[in-house]
Amino acid sequence: MTQLLDVRKMNILRAIVDDYILTAAPVGSRTLSKREDIELSPATIRNEMSDLTELGFLEQPHTSAGRIPSEKAYRLYVSNIMDRAKLTDEEAEYIRAHLERRVSEVGEVIKETARMLSGITKYTSIVQMPHLKNARLKHISLIPVTTGTALAVIVTNSGYTNSIMLDVPSGITAGHLEKISSLMNERLAGYKLVDVQKTLLPLLREEIGEQADSVAAMLSSLSEDKGRRGYEVVGAANMLDYPEYADVSKARSFLSELERGEIFKEVLSDGSGVEMTVRIGTENDNPELKDCSVITVSYRVGGEQVGSMAVIGPTRMDYEKVVAVLRCMSESLSNVLSGMLLSEPDAGGSDK
C-alpha cells in the first residue's frame, strides 16, 4: 500500500490534530506556522490544508474559521500513534503499585481500575467484571428458591463471589440439589468452572443416573454469562468539563444513555480476540456516541480473555495517552487478577 499522504501533509495533519485535541478550537494556518516543528509560511500551509480538506481529512465550520480534523483524520492519526503510545516507566509503575495495593477482592480491584482509568485520563471509564469461566471453584451452593428455580452462589479464589439464578429442570428435587453441591464441593474445588461441567458429568451419572444430563445443562449457564455481568462506571461527570458538552441538553442525553446501561452491550462487546479497538465518532453504532470515541481493551486471566474495559471521551480525546494507559492497565489488571484467581487451590484454609 503506497503512502496515502506525503510526509509534509502528514506532519501538518498531525499538528492540526494535536492542536485541536488540546484546544478544541479550529486550527488556523498562522497558528501552525508558529510551531517549531513546522517551518513553512502560513500561505504554504494554507495550500496544504486546502488539499487536505479536499481529501476529506479536514473540515471547516465556516469560511473564516480554521480547520478541524474529520473522523478520517483521527483514524489516520490513531493508526500512527498506536505503536508509539507508551507510558513512562514511572507512570506504569504508579498504576501497577496502586492496583496491587487492593489485592484483597476482585470487585475492589475492578473498581480501582475504573477509578484510575478515569482519574488519569479525565474521561469516562467502564470496566467489566471478569468472566467466571476460568476462575477456580472454591465453593458452590445450590439453594432452592422457588419451584423451578435455584440460586447458585459461586465463590472462587480470593473471595470473588457471584450468584446466578438457575432454572431447575423438572424432576430435580431439593435433595438432588443438595447432593450435587456437596459433590461439587468435595470433589471439584480447585477446578476451573469450565472444566467443572465435564468432570462432574460422570460423577453425576453415578449419583443421580438418568437426570445427570439435564443437571449438566442447567450448570452450563454457570460458565456462560447468564447472570448479566456487572461493570463499574466512573467519571461520567468528567464529560461536563469538555466544551463539547457545554450544551446541557447534550450532556443530559449522554448521561441518561449511560445510566440506561444499553451502551455497555456495544462498548464492551467482546471483539473476540482483538486486543484493542478504537471506535471513532459515528463508527459507534449508538447514535448517542456519535461525538465520542470509545477505546476498548480486553484483559486476561492466564492468557485468556475474561473481560474488557473502555474509556469514553470526546472524539478529540487524547488518543495517545488513552491508548497507553489502557494498554498498561490491561497488562496490570491481567497480572493482578491472574495472581489472584489462578493461585493453586489451597487445601481449604490455613490452620495455625
Next chain:
Amino acid sequence: MTQLLDVRKMNILRAIVDDYILTAAPVGSRTLSKREDIELSPATIRNEMSDLTELGFLEQPHTSAGRIPSEKAYRLYVSNIMDRAKLTDEEAEYIRAHLERRVSEVGEVIKETARMLSGITKYTSIVQMPHLKNARLKHISLIPVTTGTALAVIVTNSGYTNSIMLDVPSGITAGHLEKISSLMNERLAGYKLVDVQKTLLPLLREEIGEQADSVAAMLSSLSEDKGRRGYEVVGAANMLDYPEYADVSKARSFLSELERGEIFKEVLSDGSGVEMTVRIGTENDNPELKDCSVITVSYRVGGEQVGSMAVIGPTRMDYEKVVAVLRCMSESLSNVLSGMLLSEPDAGGSDK
C-alpha cells in the same frame, strides 16, 4: 403557638411558592393578582409581599424583579402540605402493581423502586438495600479466604444474597468454620439473623467449647452492617433539566459529589425512628446540597426499619408530590419486602 401569619399572608405565600415551584422565575404582584384564588389588586399584594420580605419569607434577586421564596418559606410550606400530600388511588395502585411484578429478587425490587421514584418525580432517587438483621436465614457458607479472613455468604429468603468479609479470630481453623456453617444450616435455617447469634451460642459451646465466644463475636458483624450496604441511584441526569443547573460547572460538581458517594452517609442517615425527614437547602450538612432539598423516608420489614430511600431535587422541588410518592413507595416497598423476607421458612425446597 399562635398563628405565625394571618390567613391572607399565608395564601399569598403559598401561591408564590406554588408558582415558583412551577416556573423557577421570580413571582410578581400582577401575576398573583391574576390568579383566581387571590382576589386582590397588585398594590395590596405588593404591600403584603413587602411585609413577607421583612419577615424573612421572601427574597428579592434585585429591585425590579419579583420575589422568590426563602428557605424559611419552604419550611412553612412543607409543614402545611405534609398532611394533605396524597396520591390518587390510581397512582398508588400503579406503584403497588409495578413493584409487585418484580417480586423475584430483593435487589431487583430495590432497583425498581429507585427507578420508579425518579421516573415519577423526575428528580434523583436513592434507595438503600435493606438491612439484613431481620431477614430469615436460608443458607450460609463460611469460606476461608486467607489466614485470618473468611467470606460469609448469606442467602436469605427469596434469593437475597450478601457476602461479608469476616475477621477470623486466631485459633479458629478452617475445620471449625466448616463445622459452624453446617451447624447453622442444619439447625438455624429460618431464623432471623439477629436471633441466630444467641441461638447459636449454646450449640457452639457443645461443639467447639471455649472458642464459642470469639466465634459469636465474629458472627455479630453479620447482623450489623459491616459490609457497607449498597444503594441504587437513579436519575442523576434529571437534575440537568432544571434551570438551577443550567450552569454546567454547578451540575458537574453535583454529579461528582454523587459519584463520590459521600452524600449517602448523610442522606440516608437512619434518623432513628423518624418516619420522614425533609431537609431544605442549607439544612443539609453537605455544602454541595445547599441548593437542593432532600426528602428521606424509611421503609420497614415486619414493622421494623431496615432501610431508607430519598429523593434529591432543587429546593423548589414539588414537595407535595414527592412527599406523597415517597410515602406511598415506602408503604408499598415495606409490604413487598415483608412478604418476601418474612414468609415462613419453607422446608428446603419444593419436591415435585
Next chain:
DNA sequence: ATTAGCACTCAGAGAGAGTGAGTGCTAACA
C-alpha cells in the same frame, strides 16, 4: 384597609459597529 396612579429600577433582548482570526487568490520570487 384597599386601590389607582405614577415615577423609578433594572435584567434581558436586539441592533450595530468594530475586531481579529481566518481564508482564497494572485503575482512575485528562488
Next chain:
DNA sequence: TGTTAGCACTCACTCTCTCTGAGTGCTAAT
C-alpha cells in the same frame, strides 16, 4: 515549479447602546 508575500474578503464574537417590559415603592384618593 514549489514557496511566499500581499491583499481583499468573510464571518463569528464581543462590546456598547438602546429599548422594552416586568416589577417595585410611594402617595393620594376611595
